[in-house]
Amino acid sequence: MALSEEEHKVLEGIVGPQYITRDPIIMESYCQVWGNKLEFGDKWHRPPAAVLLPGNVEEIQAIVKFCNQAGILFKPFARGFEYVATYLASSRGILLELKRLNRILEIDPKNQHAVVEPFVPVYQLQDAAGKLGFYVGKPGVGYSASCVSLACCHQEMTISQLYTSGYGRNVLGCEWVLPTGDILNLGTANRKGGWFTGDGPGFSLRGILRGRAGANGGHGIITKCSVKLYPWYAKAPSECELKREPGQALSAAQLEKVPDNYWVDVLTFPDTERMLQAARDIGQAEIACLVAPAYMNTGFHEEGNDEQWAKLKESPPDLGKFARMMPVIVNGHSSRELEYRRKAVRAAMEKWGGWLEPEWNTEKVKAQIFQYQMWSTGVPGLRATGDFMLSTQGADGSVEMQLAYRPVEFQALQPFAAAGNVLHPNMGMSYRPMEHFSLGCSGGIATDFDPWDPASLAAGKEYLEIVYDPHGPCRRFGYANRGAMMQVEDVNHIHERWGPIYDRADRWLQKVRNMLDPNRVADWSAYIPPEYQERPDEERHACC
Amino acid sequence: MALDDLGRIVGEANFTKNPAALQEYCEGKGGCVPRALVRPASTEEVQRIVEWANDTRALLVPVSSGPPHIHGGSTPSVEGAVVVDLRRMDKVIRVDKNNRVVIVQPGVTFGHLQTELARQGLSAYLPLLPRPTKSVLASVLEREPILMPSVHFDSTDPLLCAEIVFGTGDRMRTGEAAGPDTLEEQWEIGKAQISPFGPTQMDPQRLVSGAQGTIGIVTWVSLKCRQRSDEARAFFLPSEDLDALVELSYHLCRIRYTGTILLLDRVNLARMAQRTPREIHGLQCALPNWVLFVAYEGYGLLPEEKLKYLEEDLRESASSYGLEPVTDLAGLPGEALYRLLLGPSSQPYWKLRSHGGFRDVFFITTQDKTPYFAKRMRKLARRFGFPTQQLGMYMQPVVQGTSCHLEFNLYFDPTDLTGVKRLRRLEAAAVDRLEREGAFFARPYPGWAEAAYRGYPDTAAMQRKVKAIFDPNWVLNPGKLCFPPGSGRQD
Known part of the structure; x- marks a missing residue:
């Protein structure tokens, strides 16, 4: 149901006529995202009733308060890479695109943090912070991801988390417009003394801000956030000279040597x-500062989409070896430190029977790895088909658990790989260690499929259904992120299906959601529904 | 249901209304005498006690540490409460050497834990010389700062997963530990309770961190620990210039210099290192005003080379701030002090050694504010006639140096009643004044809460809503944080 004229006028009055639209052509552009075919069976998902571009926190509060009065669903998003950013649970829903909140408000080099608005991408902050000797991290989805979304609302830095931590652990305070329109400042955000902690006084409300994943816009709008920064001993990305061969695309430009x-x-x-x-x-x-087990596979892709497609169809033999390869990057604030660390890495390699393949340890390859692993080149897997499948995005835990989990997920994938319906089946599982391995690591398979091939699409859906099934083989490995990054609750019912066997975590989350949003106006589609829908008994039985 | 029903839950031997036994629990700031004490031995018993409290609208105060109860977080703030003493639950449930994870119940102390971990070549991440009776679990939940800032990624470190009995009586395990299986079944598939996230889109363990038992009763936690090495180096960096030491501390945090880094004044260093008032006085007079203490171990790969390069780097870094590391200071060997820091304080507790009494005032700030607050506190002490030679200071960089725990210690003679009155006025004035000047009282114990929440009405309002979810009848530790006695209850 579209907004009424009156409602549209009120919203227009808040942001100004140039910052609101309901043009159907433009609306369509907000619902055409990768993953739609797999999740919704269509190229498009449900379009918003309107899109607004608020310019400040006061406008956001006014919009949210009006949504409460009028019963309009809202969802904010920053960079909008994934369908969870723009999908709405109801056609009477609006999107708040935050691209006008695009400032780095402060970089505090002494206390190693930056305060940013939601549209600031990692690249922008990395470049500014890099000039002061700091590093932000590498988001798996690419450098254009929003710092605020990563820290507070969605995933986080993935492969750099050995060094930069992640999954919400870098939040040192934030300004949060709640679904009621009220503001909650976490920790010392917006207080005298600076944005240096997000906890207290008393217990930490970061506990309701996010968990393994964020609320994906489902519990309000983070309008400012203080994020922790990490040491960086090289030039900022924009100061580095990137070279490319004559005739190569700009995106092929690369470092010639490791800094x-x-x-x-x-x-x-x-x-x-x-x-x-x-x-x-x-x-x-x-x-x-980086240990990337089996992460070679995502780093080497062809420049052109057609070449990439051809490479995928070939299923190159190197992929099996890539699954046993591990780029390691060390840094040093002094030459002594760098030398010690370099030798220590070699000692670990020898201890576990490893070796250096000359082909993959040339200066050029190392520079390419550095560039990709430290700065990110996005998700190359998207280029061949415009889509890819994140399977479970992992079980999190120890090395021993990852080794137990690996065959489970491979076995789930195997029938589809054998039938030739998923591409790249030999890529293997890759691992993302965290905080010097003190939090273990995440492991998961990123699998390519062809959304335009009905058999491949069906295989993708079936495979996801296996790993999303709480009675299936993945049952014991946790639902920490069983779709919590990418699920659409009214399609997958992840919480409803997994919560009952995981200490009723879903019920507590639902209570928190309903406390934050008593009028049920924040879009819950990638968070948790206010209540579960009545469904036929057989379907419910399948869920629970 | 009667009070005596508690005896049936835990066994009569673990339930008492004896006033003499109850007296221990009302020590501390303004504590009230409880009406009963119950000592559960399992999570199931804790659940039944909480359910009983909900049925009878009784008030529960969870306690994990032994006396003395110093800051008042676990002393009853209201009359008629029942103390839930968790010290019978004192097992180290599991030590996982490969993953450096240990699981402990509430009654485990640091001495007990370090003994267990040493058998596996491991060490806990410790706060500064905890008292021997201090519960490890309570220390972690209170967010007491650990001494190694480079691995202190988050304010909750070293906390990983937790088992919580909420104020409703429901049990929930957090992070990787949530799930359909028992801990033993989880271990069978290699799970190590190492991943703290969620489950899913909230982090319940953060809600019990800093909660002073107002949200749930935690019956075990898994914790990060570290490899231990007998090869260690320890250095003092003495100075009369506090600013220079703070700058060096910043530098070391920024380069993630491994190991122990903390800043002390001579008042505290003397109390930590010596035992008798005479010895303490002697050392205090011989020490410089300020000392940055840096120590590290040779664990990990290529230990000898590690120790060597770290020392050379430290010397080079220090010299750029006009400082020089020394291994002995006024006859005190750095390595001896470092060994002390690997366990709890010996008896008597180091803060009680010189005068028999102390009060702490601590908060979170940034390191650069340390010199300002140090001056401010001395000025306040002088204004209230408190001897500055009995005013100690400890600065601990936390969360990799993005902020610091700044602590002032006021040593006093508890038999000097005039002095005690003066001290109380000073403490109240210090909390009030320093909070107004930017000190963040992240752990608002009784007496501090009003000032701590003064500028944070939004936080208080949200915490009350969260409390209403997890403890809807407000049975847990009334009167703490922003939950005044009697407020919020449905009856």
Whole structure:
């Protein structure tokens, strides 16, 4: 149901006529995102009734308060990479695109944090912070991701989390417009003394801000956030000279050598177990700024989409080896530190029977790895088909658990791979260690499929259904992120299905949601519904 | 249901109304005498006690540490409460050497834990010389700062997962530990309770961190620990210039210099290192005003090379701030002090050694504000006639140096009643004044809460709503944080 003329006028009065639209052509552009075919079976998902571009927190509060009065669903989004950013649970819903909130408000080099607005992408902050000797991290989805979304609302830095932490652990305070329109400042946000902590007084309300994943716009709007920064000993990205061969696309430009104060080794191991044991040794020794087990596979892609497609269809043999390879990057504030760390990495490699493949340890390859792993080049997997499938986005935990989980997910994938209905089946599971391995690591399979091939699309859906099934093989490995990053609750019912066997975590989350949003105006589609819908008994039985 | 029903839950031997036994629990700031004490031995018993409290609208005060109860977070703030003493639950449930994770119940102390971990070549992340009776679990939930800022990624560290009995009586396990299986079944598939996130889109363990038992009773936690090495180096960086030491501390935090980094004044260093008032006085007179203490171990890969490069780097870094690391200071070997920091304080507790009494005032700020607050506190002490030679200071960089725990310690003679009155006025004035000047009282214990929440009405309002979800009948530890006695109850 569209907005009434009167409602549209009120909203227009808040942001001004140039910052609101309901033009159907423009609305269509907000519902055409990768993943739609797999999630919704269509190229488009439900379009919003209007899109607004508020310019400040006061306008946001006014919009939200009006939504409460008029019963209009709202959802904010920043950079909008994924369908969870723009999908709405009702056609009587509006999107708040936050692109006018685009300022870095402060970088405090002494206290190692920056205060940013939601439209600031990682690249922008990385470049500004890099000039002051700081690093933000590498988001898996690419450098254009919003710092605020990553820290507070969605996922986080993925592969750089060994060094930069993530999943909400970098939040040092934020300004939060609640679904009622009231403002909640977490910790010392907006207080005298600076934005240096997000906890207290008393217990930490970061506990309701997010968990393994964020609320994906489902519990209000984060309008400012203080994020922790990490040491950086090289130039800022824009100050680095990137070179490309004549005739190559701009995006092919790359570093020619690893920057001073950094060292890259690409280690190869006889098997996954020894690779992960070495990863843990290096992590626990607190010497590396990146350890990326089986992460070679996402770093090497063809420049053109057609070439990439051809490469995928070939299923190149190198992929099996990539699954046993592990780029390691160390840094050093002094030459002594760099030298010690470099030698320590080699010691771990030798301990676990690893070696250096000359082909993958040339200066050029190392520079390419550095560029990709530290700065990100986005999600190359999207280029071949315009889509990819994140399977479960992992079970989180120890090396031992990852080794137990690996065959489970492979077995789930195997029938579809054997039938030729998923591409790239030999890519393997990749791992993302956290905080010197003191939080273990995440492991998951990123699988390519062809959304335009009905058999491949069906295989993708069936495969996801297996890993999303709480009575299936993944049951014991947790639902920490079982779709919580990418689920659409009215399609997947992830919380409804998994919550009952996970200490009723869904019920507590639902209570928090309903407390924050008594009038049920914040879009819950990628968070949790205010209540579960009545459904036929057989369907409910399948869920629970 | 009667009070005596509690005896049937935990066994009569673990339930008492004896006033003498109850007296221990009302020590501390303004504590009220409880009406009963119950000592559960399992999570199930804790659940039944909480359910009983909901049925009878009784008030529960969870306690994990032994006396003395110093800050008042676990002393009853209202008359008629029932103390739930968790010290019978004192098991180290599991030590996972490979993943460096330990699971402990509330009654485990640091001494107990360090003994267990040492058998596996591991060490806990400790706060500064905790008292021997201090519960590890309580220390972690209170967000007491650990001594190693480079691995203090988040304010909740080293907390990983927790088992919580909420104020409703419902049990929930957090992070990776949530799930359909028992802990033992989780271990079978390699789970180590190492991943703290969620589950899903909230982090319940953050809601019990800093909660002073007002949201739930935590029956075990999994914690990060670290490898231990006998090869260690320890250095004092003495100075009369506090600013220079703060700058060096900033630098070391920024480069993630591994190991222990903390800043002390001579008043505190003398109390930590010596035992008798005479010894303390002697050392205090011989020490410089300020000391940055830096120590590290040779754990990990290539230990000898690690120790060597770290020392050379420290010397080089220090010299750029006009400072020099020394291994002994006024006859005190740095390595001896470091060994002390690997466990709890010996008896008597170091803060009680010189005068028999102390009060703490601590808060979160940024390191650069340390010199200002140090001067401010001395000025306040002088104004209230408190001897500045009995005023100690400790600054601990936290969350990788993005902020710091700044603590002032007021040492006093508890038999000097005039002095005690003066001290109380000073403490109240200090909290009030320093909060107005930017000190963030993240852990608002009784007596501090009003000032701590003064500028945070939005936080208080939201915390009350959260409390209403997890403890809807307000049975848990009334009178703490922003939950005044009697408010919020449905009856």
